[in-house]
Amino acid sequence: MPTDAPDPYSGSPFYYLLNFERALAWIAGRYDDLLDDGERAFLHTFLNDRARLPRASRALLVRMLMRKGTLFRTGRLAYAEIGCPVQAAAPLAALGWIDADAHVSLDELFALATRPELQRIFADAPAPKSARKAEWLEALRADADHAADAMRRRYREWDAASDEAALRVLVAPLCERFRLMFFGNLHQDWSEFVLADLGVFQYEHVAFADSSRAFQQRADVDCYLALHACREALELTGGDALEPLLEAINAIDTQDNAWLALRRAKLLFAIGQYAERRHDWDAALHVYARCAWPGARHRRMRVLERAGRDAQALALALQAADKPESEEELQRLARIVPRLQRRLGLAVHKAVKARAAPRSMLELPRPADPLAVEYIARDHLSTDDAPVHYVENALINSLFGLLCWEPVFAAVPGAFFHPFQRGPADLHAPDFRARRAAQFDACFAQLDNGEYRATIQRHFESKTGLQSPFVFWGVLTHELLTLALDCLPAAHLKRWFERLLSDVRANRSGLPDLIRFWPRERRYELIEVKGPGDRLQDNQIRWLEYCVQHRMPVSVLDVRWVGGNDDANAIASVDIGGMNDISDISDVSDIGDTEAA
Numbered sequence: 001m002p003t004d005a006p007d008p009y010s011g012s013p014f015y016y017l018l019n020f021e022r023a024l025a026w027i028a029g030r031y032d033d034l035l036d037d038g039e040r041a042f043l044h045t046f047l048n049d050r051a052r053l054p055r056a057s058r059a060l061l062v063r064m065l066m067r068k069g070t071l072f073r074t075g076r077l078a079y080a081e082i083g084c085p086v087q088a089a090a091p092l093a094a095l096g097w098i099d100a101d102a103h104v105s106l107d108e109l110f111a112l113a114t115r116p117e118l119q120r121i122f123a124d125a126p127a128p129k130s131a132r133k134a135e136w137l138e139a140l141r142a143d144a145d146h147a148a149d150a151m152r153r154r155y156r157e158w159d160a161a162s163d164e165a166a167l168r169v170l171v172a173p174l175c176e177r178f179r180l181m182f183f184g185n186l187h188q189d190w191s192e193f194v195l196a197d198l199g200v201f202q203y204e205h206v207a208f209a210d211s212s213r214a215f216q217q218r219a220d221v222d223c224y225l226a227l228h229a230c231r232e233a234l235e236l237t238g239g240d241a242l243e244p245l246l247e248a249i250n251a252i253d254t255q256d257n258a259w260l261a262l263r264r265a266k267l268l269f270a271i272g273q274y275a276e277r278r279h280d281w282d283a284a285l286h287v288y289a290r291c292a293w294p295g296a297r298h299r300r301m302r303v304l305e306r307a308g309r310d311a312q313a314l315a316l317a318l319q320a321a322d323k324p325e326s327e328e329e330l331q332r333l334a335r336i337v338p339r340l341q342r343r344l345g346l347a348v349h350k351a352v353k354a355r356a357a358p359r360s361m362l363e364l365p366r367p368a369d370p371l372a373v374e375y376i377a378r379d380h381l382s383t384d385d386a387p388v389h390y391v392e393n394a395l396i397n398s399l400f401g402l403l404c405w406e407p408v409f410a411a412v413p414g415a416f417f418h419p420f421q422r423g424p425a426d427l428h429a430p431d432f433r434a435r436r437a438a439q440f441d442a443c444f445a446q447l448d449n450g451e452y453r454a455t456i457q458r459h460f461e462s463k464t465g466l467q468s469p470f471v472f473w474g475v476l477t478h479e480l481l482t483l484a485l486d487c488l489p490a491a492h493l494k495r496w497f498e499r500l501l502s503d504v505r506a507n508r509s510g511l512p513d514l515i516r517f518w519p520r521e522r523r524y525e526l527i528e529v530k531g532p533g534d535r536l537q538d539n540q541i542r543w544l545e546y547c548v549q550h551r552m553p554v555s556v557l558d559v560r561w562v563g564g565n566d567d568a569n570a571i572a573s574v575d576i577g578g579m580n581d582i583s584d585i586s587d588v589s590d591i592g593d594t595e596a597a
Contacts, residue, residue, distance in 0.1 A: 013081040014055065019193035020062045021047060023182050026418070030210065031181055034218045042174060045095065053091050056081075060088040061097065061169070066190050070169040071102065073112055073155065077167070089167055102168035103152030110137045112166065113159070121159050181221060184214030184417050184425065186228055192420045203420055204466050208411040214418075214425075219253075223260050226252045231267055239274030242283055246271065259425070261292070269293035281307040294325060294505070298332050305340065314340040327542055328506055354545040357528070359556040366561040373531035373559050374513045381516060381527075388516045388527075389480055393509050394472035399484060400497045401470025402459040403452055407439035408470065423469030428505045444497065447490045456485065470508070483517045487524040495550050510539030512547075512554060526554040532561065 028035075028043045035043070045053055059082050064072055077085040086100070093100035110118065110133055118133070119126055127136035155166040169175075180186055195201045215221050230248050237245075249268065254261040268291040275284035281303050288300040297320055304313035317337050324330040334351040341348045364380060374390050382388035389395075401408065408424065409416075412435050415424035426432050433440055446452040460481055465473055500507050512526040526547060528540060536544070536556070547554040 013079075014059055016066065016190070016194060017055070017059045017062050020065075020190060021058075023190070023193070024178065027178055027181055030213045031215070034181070034215060034221065036218075039174060039177070042097075042171065052095065054088075056083055056088040057091040060085060061092055061171075062190070064098075064167065064169050065172070065175050069111075070172045071104070071108055071112065072167045072169075073164050074167060075162075075164045085167070086165065097169070097171045099168040099170060100165060101154055102166045104155050104158060104166050105152050106140065107137065108166075109155075109158050112155070117159065117162075120161065177221060177225065180224060181213075181215060182418055183420065188420060201420075201467055202465050203422070204409050204463070204468070205419070206409055206411050206416045206421070208416040212411075212413070212417050216257075220257050220260060223252055223254055223257065224263070227254075227260070227263055227267055231270070234267070234271060234274065239271070239278060242271060242275060242280075246287070258429075265291050265293040265296075269296055269299075272296070272299060276303060276306075279306075295328070297325065298329055298336075301336055305336070310340050310343050314344060314346075326503060326506060328538065331538055331542060355548050357544040357548050357554050357556050359558065361558045361560060363560050363562050366563070373534075374529045377527070377529045377557060377559055378514055381514070385520065386516055386518050387483070388514050389483075390513060391475065391480070391511075391515050392513050393511045394475040395480065395484060395515060396496050396511055397470045397500070397508055398472050398476045399456060399488075399493060400500055401468050402456040402463070403446065403493075403497070404440060404443045404470075405459045405463060405468075407436040407443060408468070410436050410439055412436060422467035427469055432504060433501045440501065444494060447494045447497075450490070452490060452493070453485050457481070483519060484515075486519060487517045487522050492550075492552055495546075495552070499546060506539065507543075510537065510543045512540075512543070514557075524553065526552065528554070528556045530556060530558050532559070 024043055024047055028040075028047070032040070046058060059079070060077065063077065063079060063082070064070075074085045074089070079085075082088050089098060089100045092098045104112065109121075113121065115127075115133060118136070122140065125140060127133075127139075131139075155164055156162055176186070179189065183189075183192075192201070215224075226248070230245055230252075233241075233245055233248075249264065249271075252264060254264045268287050272284045272287040272291060275281075275287060276299070284303045285300060285307075288296045288303065297316070301313045301317050301320070304310070304316065314337065317333055317340060320329060321333050321337065324333065338348045338350050362377065362380070364376060367376060374392075378388045378390050410424075412424075412426075415426050417425065424432075426435070443452075443455070446455055460476070460478075463471070512528040514527040514529060516525045516527060518524070528536070528544060530536065544554055544556065
């Protein structure tokens with residue numbers, strides 16, 4: 001985290017403690033009005049009361065918070081800078097922050113102990129050699145002689161040969177709340193500081209105001225945690241108990257917070273999908289009807305169709321056709337409406353098909369070793385005069401990100417809250433572009449006056465390695481950038497960038513796999529590669545149609561193996577640097593994070 005203060009632990013092994021203290025100070029300075037007395041007391045003691053809480057004790061607590069779980073054996077907490085974990089734990093126990101000699105259940109014991117240790121502990125009921133720990137644990141639970149073992153005991157009471165104790169972190173929920181308030185999500189953790197210190201991740205410095213924060217009222221934090229608990233319960237139960245889960249979600253009020261409402265909608269969408277898998281059509285329809293997540297209306301149509309309620313499905317489809325929510329829904333309606341009309345014996349009204357991209361076939365020798373079909377096609381097509389690069393979603397997104405770096409990282413209210421954001425929190429919000437209209441217009445104007453080349457090259461040099469929701473540093477080389485700027489017309493760049501901004505969530509993926517350049521002629525061709533048994537995805541079809549509509553050189557290449565045996569040693573697709581998994585890089589439902597909830 002940026003700071004002008006001298007680093008008291010510079011070069012010391014307590015760097016993680018300093019980072020945690022900085023995060024707590026950040027929370028204390030920005031969220032005091034959202035804290036209760038217990039939270040304020042924790043912050044004051046940890047940050048200011050060195051007499052009650054020595055450095056080794058603070059460091060031990062942070063070490064445990066950075067590890068998985070809340071229960072730790074003292075013998076597994078060996079850190080040279082901390083020293084004896086039992087001594088370091090005593091002040092924490094006196095404050096009630098940890099249980100320094102915690103009782104351990106049978107299940108927890110199996111998580112803490114190694115197999116040889118368990119063999120010693122349960123010498124009277126050893127595990128069969130072929131049994132896994134989980135199977136052995138299940139057998140002990142069912143064994144009448146060990147029924148009492150399910151009750152909690154202290155660790156040394158389980159293992160008489162050990163003098164260890166188990167430490168249980170009691171303030172873990174409080175610190176999880178602080179982590180959420182700092183990052184605005186529960187996907188990022190305290191290791192972000194370490195990765196930033198090591199230079200693994202580097203972030204753009206956005207000079208947002210001290211008043212900027214992810215949550216505006218305490219209820220927002222409670223709401224996020226409640227939704228997160230429901231999501232975890234859904235994944236844990238596999239959708240076996242939807243009714244109580246829906247009741248819990250119904251009790252969560254998100255009306256005053258748009259991004260929490262969107263997060264709630266995404267959770268409802270996931271529940272609807274679970275209900276579909278169980279063929280519980282009524283439950284799925286009930287959930288989707290209340291869900292504002294993109295695609296929920298289409299799922300309702302499909303559920304009605306699968307339930308044999310074709311007339312209702314068609315009525316909903318025709319209603320959607322009057323006002324489609326996106327290109328994606330319009331594309332799906334073009335398939336479902338004629339199908340339903342035929343099934344109901346009605347006149348079929350087919351939508352006018354867009355002009356398809358040219359398609360060709362290429363037969364190649366079957367590869368001796370497994371290799372991505374995109375690589376095979378690239379290597380076959382590439383020549384010295386016309387080099388071919390595998391770029392998929394990386395190139396166009398990167399060029400957009402480099403040209404529009406300033407508007408993407410503009411410190412508009414509600415966009416940035418902490419120093420570890422890869423992109424703005426409102427990236428997928430409907431008004432993302434409108435809130436930065438002047439900055440985006442200025443960038444796009446450079447495509448008309450020729451200044452865009454200098455801007456893109458300048459940002460390529462000055463921003464290299466900084467996290468971005470658009471730029472793929474692992475793919476974008478100086479050679480590729482030069483070829484792209486020489487061969488891609490500014491008018492085409494503008495068309496692509498306009499489409500990206502029209503629906504960031506949907507349009508950052510689906511771009512063709514390969515690009516072929518003719519540097520001497522300053523022209524290019526986009527090529528979508530399809531291997532044996534592979535077919536075009538919906539988002540790929542939409543991009544291909546868009547390129548054809550605007551007379552951009554694009555084609556589809558079907559690769560087949562010589563001899564007709566398509567059961568080959570090549571994988572159907574490849575993913576470099578996450579180029580295929582780009583649609584949820586940043587989400588308004590996960591403040592400042594780059595991963596979907």
